Amino acid sequence: MKADLSEQIHELMELGARRVTMADIKNQAPVKVSFLQRAAARSRLGRSRLILASGGASASRFGRVINLRGRPGRPSGAIVGAAAGAVALATIVTVIGITSQGSHTHPAVNKGAIQLLSKVADAAGRQPSPHVRDSQYMYVETTAAVPPSPAPLTNKPKPFPRHIQLKMITSQVWVPVDNVCRTGLERGTTANGQTSSSTFSAQGPGMKCPNIGGLNDPTYRLLQTLPTNPHALLALIYRVERGHGPSPAQEAFVTIGDLLRNTIAPPNVTAALYRAAALIPGVTLVPDATDATGRHGVAVARIGPGVDGGVREELIFSKANLQLIGERTVIARTGVTTTATAIIARAFVDHRGQVPPGTH
Amino acid sequence: MHAAGGARPAVRPVPGKAGDDQAVFERFVEEAGPRLGRALAALYGFEDGRDATAEALAYAWENWQRLQHIANLPGYLFRVGQTRGRRRRQPLPELFDIGVGGDYSFEPGLPKALATLTQRQRLAVVLVHGYGYTLREVAELTGIRPTTVQNHLSRGLARLRGLMGVNDEG
Numbered sequence: 403m404k405a406d407l408s409e410q411i412h413e414l415m416e417l418g419a420r421r422v423t424m425a426d427i428k429n430q431a432p433v434k435v436s437f438l439q440r441a442a443a444r445s446r447l448g449r450s451r452l453i454l455a456s457g458g459a460s461a462s463r464f465g466r467v468i469n470l471r472g473r474p475g476r477p478s479g480a481i482v483g484a485a486a487g488a489v490a491l492a493t494i495v496t497v498i499g500i501t502s503q504g505s506h507t508h509p510a511v512n513k514g515a516i517q518l519l520s521k522v523a524d525a526a527g528r529q530p531s532p533h534v535r536d537s538q539y540m541y542v543e544t545t546a547a548v549p550p551s552p553a554p555l556t557n558k559p560k561p562f563p564r565h566i567q568l569k570m571i572t573s574q575v576w577v578p579v580d581n582v583c584r585t586g587l588e589r590g591t592t593a594n595g596q597t598s599s600s601t602f603s604a605q606g607p608g609m610k611c612p613n614i615g616g617l618n619d620p621t622y623r624l625l626q627t628l629p630t631n632p633h634a635l636l637a638l639i640y641r642v643e644r645g646h647g648p649s650p651a652q653e654a655f656v657t658i659g660d661l662l663r664n665t666i667a668p669p670n671v672t673a674a675l676y677r678a679a680a681l682i683p684g685v686t687l688v689p690d691a692t693d694a695t696g697r698h699g700v701a702v703a704r705i706g707p708g709v710d711g712g713v714r715e716e717l718i719f720s721k722a723n724l725q726l727i728g729e730r731t732v733i734a735r736t737g738v739t740t741t742a743t744a745i746i747a748r749a750f751v752d753h754r755g756q757v758p759p760g761t762h
Numbered sequence: 763m764h765a766a767g768g769a770r771p772a773v774r775p776v777p778g779k780a781g782d783d784q785a786v787f788e789r790f791v792e793e794a795g796p797r798l799g800r801a802l803a804a805l806y807g808f809e810d811g812r813d814a815t816a817e818a819l820a821y822a823w824e825n826w827q828r829l830q831h832i833a834n835l836p837g838y839l840f841r842v843g844q845t846r847g848r849r850r851r852q853p854l855p856e857l858f859d860i861g862v863g864g865d866y867s868f869e870p871g872l873p874k875a876l877a878t879l880t881q882r883q884r885l886a887v888v889l890v891h892g893y894g895y896t897l898r899e900v901a902e903l904t905g906i907r908p909t910t911v912q913n914h915l916s917r918g919l920a921r922l923r924g925l926m927g928v929n930d931e932g
Binding site: 407408409410411412413414415417418419420421422424426427428429644707713733740741 | 788791795796798799800803804808811812815816819820823828831833858859860866867868869872873876887888891892893894907919922923926
């Protein structure tokens with residue numbers, strides 16, 4: 403018997419775990435990802451966040467559409483990231499380039515941002531509480547400007563880009579109100595009208611069903627359970643997200659942004675989320691920010707770690723009614739927008755695939 | 763929103779000439795690929811772990827322009843790999859199957875014993891014990907706190923020793 407367990411483990415792993423080569427990677431490409439998966443990946447760890455919910459029990463947020471290998475002509479698993487196809491098909495319709503206003507973060511930190519968040523929270527808290535039935539779906543429609551995929555690996559290097567060209571994708575998501583194990587739907591539409599859709603469900607081995615989800619894949623029923631005291635709420639977010647990302651504060655800020663943007667939270671929870679954001683150190687005011695559809699607003703932002711001055715995550719509000727209209731991420735030093743989202747519609751609907759009246 | 767203009771065009775954090783993305787990416791794969799591969803193999807076994815690693819790296823390439831800004835990219839990709847790996851269902855006892863025959867000197871029971879540990883125990887045992895990573899390195903890659911890694915390591919090792927009847931201190 404060989405005594406040293408370390409050596410044995412090492413030997414076994416070296417024998418079995420063949421190194422992944424560039425050829426393996428090329429064979430995987432193109433890996434198609436839906437916008438929501440990108441959003442999930444981005445928001446959970448990038449700039450630096452994770453896809454895994456911290457408990458490990460629940461899957462990524464709307465990125466429960468996990469199969470990223472939806473290659474044409476190849477049958478993939480139970481859940482096909484069909485919105486993924488939309489990403490690949492998207493035409494480049496907009497150029498969000500080097501936006502000069504992007505680099506002018508208000509020098510006076512905190513105070514302006516805190517005042518804005520306070521007003522926004524007040525406005526949110528005054529909204530009527532919706533009456534929501536378990537059988538309904540939370541419908542969230544967003545338009546996003548996302549970076550295009552780079553050229554295939556085999557292509558020759560291209561000249562240095564002077565701006566990032568972003569593709570526009572409209573995404574519609576129906577999340578069950580009461581249970582992440584019920585089937586939801588995601589539909590993606592590209593600028594040239596190509597549509598694809600896919601269903602998702604958290605149901606699977608190791609998943610306890612029914613389940614109201616977690617902070618990273620919340621149902622409305624989960625959102626109703628969140629504390630309405632901003633300090634308690636922020637403490638909860640810090641606790642759940644502990645160990646994720648390079649900075650707990652940035653992690654918390656992005657989590658709050660995700661919850662505000664991708665869901666419909668009860669008014670008192672929405673207000674608490676804004677007040678919790680105001681408690682995070684380093685939150686600043688950006689007097690003019692633009693969402694994915696070009697709407698201007700005022701933003702609160704926080705810069706996360708990264709090169710080129712870090713990445714600034716902005717939550718953009720309408721100056722008229724103080725409602726959240728979208729978000730944007732900007733390379734802090736250069737002012738280059740890397741992604742942007744515009745919230746188009748949010749409502750509770752009775753059926754999967756149903757669009758609230760007056761939306762289209 | 764408008765393009766170009768007088769603002770600085772410096773998008774790229776990577777020093778070097780235009781369009782050397784692929785070279786930079788290949789270097790990244792060279793440096794971070796093994797770490798990622800070992801961690802995902804520890805979680806999901808040889809086959810699924812390798813697929814998850816390749817998929818995570820392919821995702822990295824597809825999103826290279828955006829992702830290269832991320833401070834802890836291997837950690838990010840570990841998470842990406844997890845979303846792939848979790849959907850795979852290789853039978854548990856076969857996770858570390860190396861096929862019949864072969865020239866090896868570890869205990870024949872080791873692959874199956876390793877497969878019975880929890881995922882986090884395997885991560886800790888393989889990376890720390892098998893590869894000599896520090897707790898901090900594992901924590902950085904996996905997002906699990908160092909003290910937690912330590913706990914999983916002790917429990918995992920105890921279990922493994924129990925299962926295999928080995929005493930690597932003796």
